[in-house]
Amino acid sequence: MAFQQGLSGLNATSKALEIIGNNIANANTFGAKASRAEFSDMYAAALNGAGANSIGIGVRLAAVAQQFTQGNISVTENAMDLAINGAGFFQVTDGINPPMFSRNGQFKVDREGFLVNNQGLQLMGYPADGTGTIRPGAAVALQLPTAGVPPQATSDIRIEFNLDSRAGPVAGAPAVNFSDPTTYNNATSMTVFDALGQDIALTYYFQRAPAVSGDPPGVNRWNVFVTANGTPLNTPVGGPAQPVTQMVFPVDGSAPTSPAGAVAMSIPATTHRSGALTTPVSVALDLGRATQFGAAFGVTNMTQNGYAPGQLAGITIEPDGIIMARYSNGQSQPAGQIELATFRNPQGLQPMGSNAWTRTFASGDPIVGVPGEGNMGVLQAGALEESNVDLTAELVKMIGAQRMYQANAQTIKTMDQAMQSIVNLR
Numbered sequence: 001m002a003f004q005q006g007l008s009g010l011n012a013t014s015k016a017l018e019i020i021g022n023n024i025a026n027a028n029t030f031g032a033k034a035s036r037a038e039f040s041d042m043y044a045a046a047l048n049g050a051g052a053n054s055i056g057i058g059v060r061l062a063a064v065a066q067q068f069t070q071g072n073i074s075v076t077e078n079a080m081d082l083a084i085n086g087a088g089f090f091q092v093t094d095g096i097n098p099p100m101f102s103r104n105g106q107f108k109v110d111r112e113g114f115l116v117n118n119q120g121l122q123l124m125g126y127p128a129d130g131t132g133t134i135r136p137g138a139a140v141a142l143q144l145p146t147a148g149v150p151p152q153a154t155s156d157i158r159i160e161f162n163l164d165s166r167a168g169p170v171a172g173a174p175a176v177n178f179s180d181p182t183t184y185n186n187a188t189s190m191t192v193f194d195a196l197g198q199d200i201a202l203t204y205y206f207q208r209a210p211a212v213s214g215d216p217p218g219v220n221r222w223n224v225f226v227t228a229n230g231t232p233l234n235t236p237v238g239g240p241a242q243p244v245t246q247m248v249f250p251v252d253g254s255a256p257t258s259p260a261g262a263v264a265m266s267i268p269a270t271t272h273r274s275g276a277l278t279t280p281v282s283v284a285l286d287l288g289r290a291t292q293f294g295a296a297f298g299v300t301n302m303t304q305n306g307y308a309p310g311q312l313a314g315i316t317i318e319p320d321g322i323i324m325a326r327y328s329n330g331q332s333q334p335a336g337q338i339e340l341a342t343f344r345n346p347q348g349l350q351p352m353g354s355n356a357w358t359r360t361f362a363s364g365d366p367i368v369g370v371p372g373e374g375n376m377g378v379l380q381a382g383a384l385e386e387s388n389v390d391l392t393a394e395l396v397k398m399i400g401a402q403r404m405y406q407a408n409a410q411t412i413k414t415m416d417q418a419m420q421s422i423v424n425l426r
Helices: 002-025 393-422
Strands: 035-042 058-066 073-075 082-085 089-092 100-102 122-127 156-164 186-193 200-208 222-227 244-251 263-267 281-286 289-293 300-302 312-317 324-325 332-338 340-342 349-355 357-358 366-370 378-381 381-386
Touching: 002 035, 002 058, 073 082, 082 089, 156 200, 186 281, 186 300, 312 332, 312 349, 312 378, 332 393
Parallel strands: 082 381, 156 281, 156 289
Antiparallel strands: 035 058, 073 381, 082 378, 089 100, 089 122, 089 340, 100 357, 122 332, 156 300, 186 200, 200 222, 222 244, 263 281, 312 324, 324 332, 340 366, 349 357
16 A cells, blocks of 8 residues: 555645645736645445545645635736735626636727737726726626717816905096006906807906995995906997996905896907917806905915816726716716626636636535725726735745655655565565
8 A cells, every 4th residue: 555655645645736836826917816736535335334444545736715814915107907805806808708707807909999908818897988987787798988078068167266354446447548557446356268168258357346335334336347258248339348247346355246146258259379269158256265365365266167178198097986077178077987806706717828817616606796896896097916925925825836756756756666575575
């Protein structure tokens, strides 16, 4: 029996060395998981059951168990590199066979806009519609949009500013000459957009108005004039420009009491600086955040909701797997969301090579979800998960395996010498 025992030991130790060698070879493979050899002893079955003094007949390799522990996360600064921090696998597909699963996040964009790995397998997740709304459901191959975003005409304007309460009324108000700064107190500008995405330069002129008979002491009035690409708004035919609204401040200079709510303002067609004609725009001007304190004029915030058309400029991937498409006009919207999968028994997955696994009966069905949901890990863009191989530990295991191999060879050699002694008996 000693020959078989020693031979089984040589075979088992040889397998262990192969596993150690494979671990060392993949120490720099992103997403790779170390394996370990799991052995079991063997006993011969007796006709009437095992005896009390049964001697084993050797060892066998019971399993090659992959260790799905977290690998170190290495920053690469490549926006398309993804690392899973926690549980989960990327789902990749060739469009024909069942999906495979990987921890390697080295993805690229192919000629058709799909996110693919080095083997050409497409990353799976939830698509988004034209408005950027994620559509959960069955995961499909994610494809980046090619079309740009259409323009949006400005419909809402909000300005936050302070008017100097120490400024005196302008003589001759409400008459104004936009070329003469003495006919108004302050001015500021902003850009809005028409339905074609053409920019329109709006300039606001603030003119301190004289008090009206019956106003309580300390109540102040300000006329607000607006021009669009140099064309005054609210100008009667043949008459001078009129204020689009008049602001009335209380004694304490806080938010104006008039106008109450947003001011409806119509911007007519004007000539763009390129010579093109802009389209008319209707906007709501909100001045409710203005103040009139004893401080210099200053604008603290200006917002408007219009924008020009834009083309895809790049993408960023959020920790929850949402792929944000960035456009040249400064807008961004979701282009999809990556779906991850986990298994109750990851060690039941079948390695397929190229950093991928496939499900088996032992692994169970995949449990899918988005990053950060439930027990799913989160994504880190611009980083990759390194192999979890401990190179130092593998080298120590190699020394131990070498000693075991030598020891098993020695049992065969010893048994051979014993057999030779028996043969040489006279």
